[in-house]
Amino acid sequence: MRVATFNILHGRSPEDDQVDLDRFVDAVASLDADVLALQEVDRNQPRSAGADLTALAAEAMGAAEHLFVAALHGSPGVWIAADGDLAPDAAAYGVALLSRLPVLSWESVRLAPVPVRVPMRFDGNRRPDLVRDEARVAVVATVDAPGGPITVANTHLTFIEWWQRRQLRTLRSALTGHPGRxxxxxxxxxGEERAQRLTGLRSLVSAKTFPVDEPTEQLDHILGTLDVDAAVLSGGSSRLALSDHRALYVDLA
Known part of the structure; x- marks a missing residue:
């Protein structure tokens, strides 16, 4: 059973600054994942040819089960926080979870952004800029995997470090009582050490994922409980033909 996660940068390649849907489909297929978590996913956005990237990915990997959950509605420059997903055809941006295995249940968890503008210093700037955090979300599936159910959660946390702990606390609380691993x-x-410490889970694969060309840090993670850690066969990262991140994967017995 292969599990993978990939921040797809809405399907764009930094090399030519283009979204090529055929390239996106080929990249997803090459991962050959049984369960795939995607972040920075577009739906009905002009910058990604108005495509439903979740549906394209599901077809590419043969995933009968899949769910996109919007974090934001609208388009770049005019984003608004998504509150539920009551407009399935609206332009949106969020996360998706896809599975070749049967899914017993689905859930979404809203993760509140920092409520005020936050000073951030960017490269080349002597003074910090005030930035507004984005709404975040997690999608959760209980997968009917060999050996029993596994609850799988996919999210894209804020880049504001002191708020990440709160978002993880919200998510872990929502996952309490879910069946299985x-x-x-x-x-x-x-990074990996902080991810393990804040979640109380074990890192199932150690591999640098960002930036894509010569990665220096691991921002993307596959974490699990002790019983999942015991099933790990191998894992690593893959440089694909899109995104500023590498995909991360792990093979489980």
Whole structure:
């Protein structure tokens, strides 16, 4: 059973600054994942040819089960926080979880952004800029996997470090009581040691994922409980033909 996570940068390649849907489909197929977590996913956005990237990915990997959950509605420059997903055809941006295995239940968890503008210093700037955090979300599936159910959560956390702990606390609280083993996937915007410490889960694969050309840090993670850790056969990262992140994967017995 292969589990993978990939921040897809809405399907764009930094090399030519283009979204090529055929390239996106080929990249997803090449991962050959049984369960796949995607972040920075577009739906009905002009910059990605108005495509439903979740549906394209599901077809590419043969996933009968899949769910996109919007974090934001609208388009770049005019984003608004998504509150539920009551407009399935609206332009949106969020996370998706896809599975070749049967899914017993689905859930979404809203993760509140920092409520005020936050000073951030960017490269080349002497003074910090005030930035507004984005709304975040997690999608959770209980997968009917060999050996029993696994609860799999996918999220993309804020880049504001002191708020990440609160978002993880919200998510872990929502996952309490879910059946079977637990896995947390996604772009957590933090390193491996901190991800393990804040979640209380074990890192199932250690591999640098960002930036894509010559990665220096691991921002993307596949974490699990002890019983999942015991099933790990191998894992690593893959440089694909799109995104500023590498995909991360783990093979489980």
């Amino acid at each position: 637990l896995m947390l996937l996604g772009d957590l915007n933090m």
